[in-house]
Amino acid sequence: MPKKILIVAAHPDDEVLGCFGTVAKLIKSGYEAYVLLLGEGKTSRDTNKENKKDELCTLNKEMKKAHDILGIKKSFVYNFADNRFDSINLLDIVKIVSKVKNEINPDIIFTHFENDLNIDHQITYKAVLTATRPMEDESVKEIYSFEILSSTEWNYPLSFSPDTFFDISDTLDLKLKAMKEYKSELRDYPHPRSLEGIELNAKYNGMRVGKKYVEAFKSVRAIK
Template sequence: MAHSILILAAHPDDEVLGCGGTIAKLADQGAIVHVAFLADGVFSRAGDTAAQQEELNVRRAAARKACAILGVKSVSFGDFPDNRMDTVALLDITKAVEPLIAEHQPEMVFTHHAGDVNIDHRRMHEAVVTACRPQLGHPVKTLLSFEVPSSTEWQLPGSAPAFAPNWFVDVSDTLNRKLAALDAYAAELRAWPHPRSRQGVEYLARWRGATVGVDAAEAFMLGRQLA
């Protein structure tokens, strides 16, 4: 039976930034990969409601295109308030995560790091950890946190847990697909030397690869693994 993998991200583009190369690699290996976004990713921005709705439609279309490039099986969208997930009870976010786990029965879950600057990322991490409590019969055997350029590395020392990767995936063969998927989110990219530029994302992958002796890699923190 093919392994089920679930990516739980706050906003469309987080999945590519954090683990796009890994998604493509797992899909190529026969895994069934599902991506779920929980926040709208748009409505904190300036503009009237009609303009924001149009931007939301555009961004969700970009997400579908990016995920198709990576080989994702299914994509779903939530509507928690963008950059305001701290205004929502953790229980409510957790209750949105739990049905996704029940539906997809993932053996492996990827989500945000606990120390990101972005509040939605931090709330997602808390909700996923809560939803993945290691109870009898729970499907999740491996829980990993990814880094998101322009959020994870922008946290100040001592302000939150530092991202200290201890799990690396060689994405030398899928980096080009990660970058192609990133191109679907052209409106979200910034000019170099911003970390959320195309060059910044590639350079990070090259650096993570160099630290473990491969051409390109994505780095993660292992939260739990049941062998």
């Protein structure tokens, strides 16, 4: 039976920015991968209901195309209000994470860093930890926090100190191809959330550990 990965992200495109190079690598080696997206996304801030509906429809189409590129087994999408996770009872978010986790029984979870600038990222991290308490029958044996360009590095003081590095030299192209599908979320360089920014970050992380392109993570828990 293949090992399973669950990506728990706050918004559409976070999953690509955070770990799609690594997940592509693991899928190639035989893992199954699933995605849980908790929030509406960055383009959902328009107060006009019709515009908001159109934006969410566009974002969902982009997400599906991006996930198809990697071969994501199944995507779970919820619509908690963007940048307002702190207005929602944490238990409600934990219940969603627990429900999806119990359906999949993943071995590995990739999720947000606890000290990102974005409040939704912080709360997603807390929900994951709460939903994966290390009980005897817990399926999740490894949890890793990823960085999100234009959130992790924009907080101050900087505190993301990665200790786990995945060489994505052979899969960066898939990550960039998936990100290209999120046309409504991409920005022009020198914005960090640009194709050039993503490649430069992978190159910088690679330089730190003697590889060409790398995704960096902070290990939260690893039971071996």
